[in-house]
Amino acid sequence: MQTREINNNQKLRLQPLAMPQRLLLGPGPSNAHPEILQAMNTPPVGHLDPAFLGLMDEIQSLLRYVWQTENPLTIAVSGTGTAAMEATIANSVEPGDVVLVGVAGYFGNRLVDMAGRYGADVRTISKPWGKTFTLEDLRTALETHRPAILALVHAETSTGARQPLEGVSELCQEFDCLLLVDTVTSLGGVPIFLDEWGVDLAYSCSQKGLGCPPGASPFTMSHRAMQKLQQRPTKVENWYLDISLLSKYWGSERVYHHTAPINLYYALREALRLLAQEGLENCWQRHQKNAEYLWKSLENLGLSLHVEREFRLPTLTTVCIPDGVDGKAIARKLLDEYNIEIGGGLGELAGKVWRIGLMGYNSRPESVDQLITALRDVLPI
Numbered sequence: 001m002q003t004r005e006i007n008n009n010q011k012l013r014l015q016p017l018a019m020p021q022r023l024l025l026g027p028g029p030s031n032a033h034p035e036i037l038q039a040m041n042t043p044p045v046g047h048l049d050p051a052f053l054g055l056m057d058e059i060q061s062l063l064r065y066v067w068q069t070e071n072p073l074t075i076a077v078s079g080t081g082t083a084a085m086e087a088t089i090a091n092s093v094e095p096g097d098v099v100l101v102g103v104a105g106y107f108g109n110r111l112v113d114m115a116g117r118y119g120a121d122v123r124t125i126s127k128p129w130g131k132t133f134t135l136e137d138l139r140t141a142l143e144t145h146r147p148a149i150l151a152l153v154h155a156e157t158s159t160g161a162r163q164p165l166e167g168v169s170e171l172c173q174e175f176d177c178l179l180l181v182d183t184v185t186s187l188g189g190v191p192i193f194l195d196e197w198g199v200d201l202a203y204s205c206s207q208k209g210l211g212c213p214p215g216a217s218p219f220t221m222s223h224r225a226m227q228k229l230q231q232r233p234t235k236v237e238n239w240y241l242d243i244s245l246l247s248k249y250w251g252s253e254r255v256y257h258h259t260a261p262i263n264l265y266y267a268l269r270e271a272l273r274l275l276a277q278e279g280l281e282n283c284w285q286r287h288q289k290n291a292e293y294l295w296k297s298l299e300n301l302g303l304s305l306h307v308e309r310e311f312r313l314p315t316l317t318t319v320c321i322p323d324g325v326d327g328k329a330i331a332r333k334l335l336d337e338y339n340i341e342i343g344g345g346l347g348e349l350a351g352k353v354w355r356i357g358l359m360g361y362n363s364r365p366e367s368v369d370q371l372i373t374a375l376r377d378v379l380p381i
């Protein structure tokens with residue numbers, strides 16, 4: 001047998017890796033902290049090496065801290081935020097369960113699609129993109145649908161809105177349902193008190209508020225959620241994300257489940273360590289302060305923001321594209337000429353907003369200054 005030659009196009013790509021240096025101010029990923037990238041360079045050990053198992057324990061403790069939870073079952077899923085999202089659904093939804101999803105953006109819709117694929121009888125409560133649900137809205141929907149699970153997106157990355165969660169778990173207890181929350185764009189950057197708020201299932205990602213590359217995603221579940229899992233008559237329909245199997249790897253048994261992405265776990269451990277060193281409250285305050293500086297600077301340029309101030313996320317800001325301005329062309333110019341990435345709108349907000357992330361390491365006044373200087377140059381105002 002003769003090996004086939006590499007065709008010319010592929011040959012050209014056999015140069016050593018050379019990627020542009022960008023300031024990532026879109027909806028994610030954000031730039032990783034240099035110390036985290038350095039930690040990733042550490043030569044890998046085996047995934048059952050006692051040193052690595054110790055690191056996994058540290059990740060669990062640190063995750064409990066950043067989420068403010070005592071849940072024993074708090075781990076990182078090997079995969080991006082969507083994998084952790086799917087882990088919450090796969091392990092809590094049994095075929096026929098009524099799952100009520102709050103949809104006020106793109107990721108609410110993803111939860112709807114995912115829950116449906118696991119056999120849920122999905123019901124929705126909707127709001128225009130950029131708005132949030134009140135306790136009254138949720139009470140009415142719970143009364144109507146009597147779900148087994150209520151799923152909400154704490155930080156809707158497609159709109160920049162923060163869904164308040166205070167008081168929701170009291171409703172869930174009254175209507176005897178589990179509370180599942182997406183904290184992908186809030187973990188590390190927005191106050192979260194998982195236990196105080198009575199959240200039963202939550203997931204996040206590494207590449208936003210934690211300032212880490214993507215690929216190792218936080219997941220947690222409460223005793224109540226665990227009980228539902230233990231009582232289900234059928235197996236979880238996703239082998240890779242089955243928590244009863246994964247918990248044997250993360251727990252004391254240390255049974256092989258999959259080969260963990262060792263270097264990503266190094267990175268996650270360092271990201272969490274840096275966050276703990278800064279202090280959770282300081283980190284939240286830094287995100288808030290830099291977001292307020294961004295909002296003021298954008299408004300000084302004559303731009304307006306899509307979300308009402310009270311519900312604005314400090315991690316992700318949606319900026320209305322002025323009439324007559326080609327939003328895509330401006331974003332492209334920022335990327336090509338200034339090496340700055342910002343995001344465009346999704347779904348209902350496509351073509352209407354830009355999405356600007358200030359997350360993790362990137363939540364600094366210098367990021368704002370760099371962006372505003374570039375915007376001043378490229379905007380036709």
Ligand SMILES: Cc1ncc(COP(=O)(O)O)c(C=O)c1O
Pocket residue numbers: 027028080081082083085107153155156157158182184185205214
């Ligand atoms: C709110 C929300 N949920 C889920 C996800 C999915 O995460 P990932 O893209 O890391 O798979 C994202 C990604 O941006 C998100 O913003």
